[in-house]
């Protein structure tokens with residue numbers, strides 16, 4: 001059944017660590033949603049340091065956008081060496097040492113504060129490329145957006161932000177978040193309607209799930225868990241979720257068929273099409289849970 005028009009939700013898929021199957025779940029969820037929202041699904045790959053959703057969804061890329069961050073360039077003939085730029089910089093990316101003004105581009109966030117406080121007008125902001133955003137469409141007509149951080153650039157968040165700018169209110173958006181709980185993950189998950197945390201039933205999975213759950217709690221984003229590769233015999237994740245009131249949305253078993261499909265660059269739905277209904281039920285649960293949370297906050 002086709003779903004009604006209006007503001008459609010944005011669901012992040014995150015994991016406290018890499019290798020849990022996060023991208024497999026995100027891409028397969030986007031494919032499953034095509035049944036309920038034909039032509040109105042988008043997938044954002046915000047794992048900009050190691051984007052690989054395209055390997056599974058195989059989009060045709062039609063547009064490439066450069067992501068630039070303004071970086072200060074100082075005209076030493078105009079500069080009066082007052083030091084205000086260095087005082088205001090929160091990143092220690094600019095320093096005034098005797099007659100020299102040194103800029104450290106890799107530390108610079110491009111906030112523009114130094115140019116703003118420079119009364120002498122000695123600072124010009126020059127765009128510096130930090131990555132790219134690729135736009136395309138998959139064979140299932142999923143709008144595909146993927147960020148790619150420039151090699152050697154240490155700051156992922158400008159590229160993550162550039163990817164998120166493509167979120168459309170008339171699309172159900174699935175966002176593949178970077179692994180871990182550092183700034184790029186927080187930037188990705190922030191303001192999403194729900195976050196699905198993918199974990200595996202091991203002590204390591206449990207430890208990283210706790211960190212990811214705590215991050216979502218601080219960000220105020222409701223979340224639930226998918227346990228991937230069930231069958232190890234370790235039940236610590238279930239016990240933790242029960243104790244914390246963290247809903248378990250689904251379990252995906254350890255299955256050779258899924259592993260072999262993944263190794264060929266195929267999604268979960270390619271290996272087991274019947275999982276589509278399970279993932280649609282996960283999506284319905286995310287909507288019920290976020291509505292419940294919103295009512296609780298009201």
Ligand code: SF4
Nearest residue numbers: 079080082083085118
């Ligand atoms: S604020 Fe402007 S004038 Fe002052 S040291 Fe920095 S660049 Fe030079």
Ligand code: SF4
Nearest residue numbers: 089108109111112114
């Ligand atoms: S743009 Fe911001 S981060 Fe970069 S040097 Fe200026 S004040 Fe520092």
